Amino acid sequence: MDYFNYRDGVLYAEDVPLSRIADEHGTPCYVYSKATFERHFRAYTEALGGHPHLICYAVKANSNLAVLGLLAKLGAGFDIVSIGELERVLNAGGDPAKVVFSGVAKQAHEMARALEVGIKCFNVESRPELERLNRVAGELGKIAPVSLRVNPDVDAGTHPYISTGLKDNKFGIPVDEALDVYELAASLPNLKVKGLDCHIGSQLTETAPFLDALDRLLMLMERLRERGIEIEHLDLGGGLGVPYRDEKPPQPFDYASQLLARLSRWEGGEALTLLFEPGRSIAANAGVMLTRVEFLKPGETKNFAIVDAAMNDLIRPALYQAWQAIVPVDTRQTRESALYDVVGPVCETGDFLGKERELAIDEGDLLAVRSAGAYGFVMASNYNSRPRAAELMVDGDSCHVVRARETVVSLWAGEALLPEGGH
Numbered sequence: 001m002d003y004f005n006y007r008d009g010v011l012y013a014e015d016v017p018l019s020r021i022a023d024e025h026g027t028p029c030y031v032y033s034k035a036t037f038e039r040h041f042r043a044y045t046e047a048l049g050g051h052p053h054l055i056c057y058a059v060k061a062n063s064n065l066a067v068l069g070l071l072a073k074l075g076a077g078f079d080i081v082s083i084g085e086l087e088r089v090l091n092a093g094g095d096p097a098k099v100v101f102s103g104v105a106k107q108a109h110e111m112a113r114a115l116e117v118g119i120k121c122f123n124v125e126s127r128p129e130l131e132r133l134n135r136v137a138g139e140l141g142k143i144a145p146v147s148l149r150v151n152p153d154v155d156a157g158t159h160p161y162i163s164t165g166l167k168d169n170k171f172g173i174p175v176d177e178a179l180d181v182y183e184l185a186a187s188l189p190n191l192k193v194k195g196l197d198c199h200i201g202s203q204l205t206e207t208a209p210f211l212d213a214l215d216r217l218l219m220l221m222e223r224l225r226e227r228g229i230e231i232e233h234l235d236l237g238g239g240l241g242v243p244y245r246d247e248k249p250p251q252p253f254d255y256a257s258q259l260l261a262r263l264s265r266w267e268g269g270e271a272l273t274l275l276f277e278p279g280r281s282i283a284a285n286a287g288v289m290l291t292r293v294e295f296l297k298p299g300e301t302k303n304f305a306i307v308d309a310a311m312n313d314l315i316r317p318a319l320y321q322a323w324q325a326i327v328p329v330d331t332r333q334t335r336e337s338a339l340y341d342v343v344g345p346v347c348e349t350g351d352f353l354g355k356e357r358e359l360a361i362d363e364g365d366l367l368a369v370r371s372a373g374a375y376g377f378v379m380a381s382n383y384n385s386r387p388r389a390a391e392l393m394v395d396g397d398s399c400h401v402v403r404a405r406e407t408v409v410s411l412w413a414g415e416a417l418l419p420e421g422g423h
């Protein structure tokens with residue numbers, strides 16, 4: 001079921017027409033569907049059924065407080081990568097005891113804050129990080145719960161910029177070194193080994209790489225067991241893909257049942273708590289970005305539809321050549337159809353939202369860029385001194401502003417002119 005649907009030729013988010021939202025709140029803006037977030041989150045919890053688990057939503061995918069608050073109420077945990085994300089989670093009412101902390105360069109002050117609020121686990125990505133965490137925990141008189149993020153060297157078969165589990169990626173500890181690093185972790189006085197973690201990449205459309213990774217982790221767990229190191233939870237990261245175009249990624253149910261089947265053949269598998277860190281599969285298709293056509297510019301070799309949203313609002317097409325559907329919001333008008341590159345106002349040739357799109361549009365028309373709920377607003381910038389867009393959350397027939405559009409004045413907040421006559 002899709003909560004973004006056409007009714008009488010107009011695209012709706014749940015029970016609210018997107019044209020009304022654009023009129024009331026302006027464009028560009030991000031519009032999220034509460035019911036979609038809920039459904040996507042529940043797909044994971046239902047898929048895992050009675051197996052002990054914790055779904056730690058990857059905050060980086062969409063960190064709006066309303067999104068975090070909504071998921072917290074559903075019982076979500078959170079995967080964070082910075083102190084900023086931790087404070088967001090706390091602010092939104094998230095439970096620190098359900099937070100896991102990933103990232104390759106955690107600073108001492110970030111570790112200290114996470115220890116102070118009592119997070120569930122640090123996903124440690126290197127030997128020096130382990131030593132730093134041991135020191136910080138010692139200074140605070142705390143014991144830090146740790147997992148090692150192991151790099152299983154499997155090819156996730158995704159875009160090279162979002163593949164993270166290969167030997168030459170910066171992430172995690174190579175699987176062949178992991179035993180030694182676990183022994184170090186077990187020997188350090190201010191650490192307690194809790195889990196084993198991996199995250200092999202994002203936008204995966206097959207289960208095979210996840211199952212390969214699981215096999216490698218289970219082999220490692222056997223060896224850890226032989227050395228007396230027990231693992232309480234296995235964190236398989238995020239990475240499940242979504243349909244942007246014609247991809248057919250596995251649903252959480254298929255993914256979970258294949259993992260559980262594999263795990264059931266492993267001694268103690270039923271008792272092992274599974275953690276997941278999904279971001280995109282919960283947020284991407286829960287949001288659209290609305291933009292208005294400023295000008296149509298016919299050209300000799302191509303036509304441009306110049307819209308009021310740009311790469312600073314949604315960078316995925318420019319950064320990864322990512323394809324996201326672009327659809328007219330109101331299809332009731334008669335328009336001539338043509339092939340357009342949909343581009344923004346930013347002064348970069350790479351500033352596009354979509355290329356060679358067949359669209360029946362005119363100036364002033366509204367377009368919706370679909371699948372924009374993940375890695376959309378969170379990656380926005382103020383490039384070209386463009387205030388960042390508003391974010392709205394639709395809940396049935398109501399629409400809430402969950403982040404106001406930035407003002408022009410906010411663009412220079414914190415900046416200062418040099419003192420008059422000074423050196």
Ligand SMILES: Cc1ncc(COP(=O)(O)O)c(C=O)c1O
Pocket residue numbers: 058061079102103199201202203237238239240277278279280281
């Ligand atoms: C450690 C970690 N966990 C979870 C995620 C979320 O991934 P996805 O949005 O693909 O589910 C990421 C991003 O790829 C990540 O780096």
Ligand SMILES: N[C@@H](CCCC[NH3+])C(=O)O
Pocket residue numbers: 060162202203316374375
């Ligand atoms: N930002 C990326 C995903 C990065 C995943 C972060 N670990 C995207 O839009 O596809």
